[in-house]
Each structure stands twice: as C-alpha cells, then as structure tokens.
Amino acid sequence: MTETTTPNVRGVLRRASIIDAARALFSEVGYRGATMAQIAARADVTHAGLLYHFSTKDAVLDAVLAEHRERTAVLAETPEGDGDYLDRLDRVVAQNANEADWMRLSSLLLGEAVALDHPLHGVQETRYQDLERRITTGLLGVSHQPHDNVALAPLARLLIAAMDGLQLQATLTEVDAARAARMRSDFSVMIELIRARLDTV
Template identity: 30%
Template sequence: MPSPVAPASPATPTAPGRSVRDRILDAFEDLLAEHSERAATLEAVAARAGVSKGGLLYHFASKDALVDGVLERFAADLERDVEHMRSAPDGPVSYFLRTSIPSDNRLERVIVAIARLAQASDARASDALADAQRLWLSELEAVVGDRMVARTIMLIGDGMYYNSALLPAANAVLRDETDVQQLIALVERLSARD
C-alpha cells in the first residue's frame, strides 16, 4: 500500500462495543493522522478518547506504550489485509490496486498514523511500514512470478494513491471506475504468467 498522507475521520469515543483500550488507540491514531506526533500528547489522547489521563495510563503507561499498541493492531490489520488480498475474488493484483485508492478505512488510518510516527523518526514505525511493504510485495511476486513486475505494480499503486489523495481536484489520471478497471486489466495482462 502506498505511503498515505490523507487525513482520517475522527474516532467516536463513545462508539458502542469499543473497549476503552481500543478507544484510546483510535484516539491516538486519529490525532497522529490529523495532526502530528507532537499533537498526540497523552492529555489530547485522553480527551479524544473520553477518558481521564489516569484511565489512559491504566491501559498505556507511556506514549511509547501507545505506539506499541498501535503497531500491534497494525500487525493484526496487516495480516487480515493480506488474507483478503489472497482470497480476493478478482485476484491479488486487482485487490492491491483497488486498495491503493484512498477510502478512509481503518487500515488506511493506521498507516497514516504510523507514517506520522516514522516522520518523527520512530524506527519502530519505519520498520513496520517497511515490513508491510515487503509483505505486500511478496504476495504480488507470488502471483505474478517476477519481482520487478511486482515492484512495478507497487509503484503503480503508489502513484494511484498520490494522485487520488493529494491531487483529488486536479486528478486527470484516474477519472472514474472505468479508468480504474482498464488500468487493472492492463496491469493483469502485462503481469500474466506464461
């Protein structure tokens, strides 16, 4: 998946069925994605999650513990995403390219949050993003049978994300679903195994 920078929608602190721990992590991810690592203070996270600072510290003793929590959830989200990619009805290449278009989903939100941590020089975050990229690349390579073709598909996905997320009003590259479908068909023809 491309390096996202699009803002995510705020979490609802009182969302039914969400544990306090998940609400805190949602709030931390949202603050990271919407602002920066510096804006995601313990006080701001507690306020966004609708808990006291003491309640936050009960679940996460420090900001580092919050980062660890986000990275743990990301690992689980990534595992689910790769499973969806493997079992996608239209195939992994189509799935990867379609999910390279911003959709404001949970996985995208956590990737944006982790990218903000990486921008603040958190090596754990940088490593998590690199691991995710390697995993997606490995899945694509397994399907197309060629590492360079798999890398090219990843770069196309990155370009799709960039154009959709950063240039939405000026995006003349992928104008509609027909363009997306034609691009996927072209990439699949070019990457088909003999």
C-alpha cells in the same frame, strides 16, 4: 457474574475509544505531533486512565496499527474463490479509497517513517519487504506464462508504489466520492498493465 464482567466490558470499550481517538489524532497531526495528553483528552479519559491501558505513545501506536494490519490481512494469502490475486488487490484499493481517515493516517505515518529515528522506520521497511514477497507470490498464480520471482518482483514493487502513491494523492485534498472513484479507476489501469505484462514472456 454481571458484577465481575461489567468492569471488563467497560475496560474493553474504554480501550477501543482510546484507539479510535488516537487514530483520529494521528491522522490529523501525525505520530510526532500528538501527545499522550491530547490522546487522553480526545478519548475523554484521565491521564491515569490512559496509562492504565497504554504505558507509552508507542504502545498506543502499536494498537492503532494492529487494527490496520487486520484490515490489510487480505494480502496475507493467495486469494481463493471470486477472482484472482489482482482482483483481490483491486478490491483492497477500492475499500481504502472510501475510507479517507485510514488513507490519511497511512500516508502521514509513511511520510514520518522516513526519519531514521522514527519508531516506524524499521516497521515500514519490513512492511515493504513483506508486501513485495506476498504480491510476487500472488502474481505467480495469476500469470499464464512462465515467470520466476526475480522477474515478478519489479511488478510487485510497481503495484505497491501505485497503491501508496494514489493513496497519497487522494489525501492531499478532501477525499470525496469523485476522488475515491478516480483512485479506483486509476488503479484498475495499473492492474490492466500488469496483466498485459504477465501475459508476455
């Protein structure tokens, strides 16, 4: 039993180390700036070992982003329990503010994806559409006044712009505790403004 499971465990750990190495490399030089050879070297695996787990750089990127999607899955449903949907968004920003590597990676990939031929161009377009829909639905549950999706969609887009914009500003210099705290504080101001707008007809 041990003999058959050990290689599997080793393979899982090796795959995870490749994803970690790729995430770090992408956050430093972007997707376009990274090569499969650099990813293999960073993960301390042979090129053949890398290809065993990921046949292309796109496949490596997909795996890195899959982890990121799991981290942001908190936006997938209207929140329950402690706080409302805006409180949930506030917590997501607070969590991201303390993880400089993820913020840098997200900002780099978002900037690269502006190019029409980038593999993430369509992905990012779909991401914005999906986030707008989810946040708009979430805001319907927060508002104490009657609103419809058309009226709330601009507020959803402003929230997305604030999240991405504050993240980009935070990554322009080394992210320290003070900068992360400012990012959280600034987003809290946006939350207050959105709450005030929701309470008006």
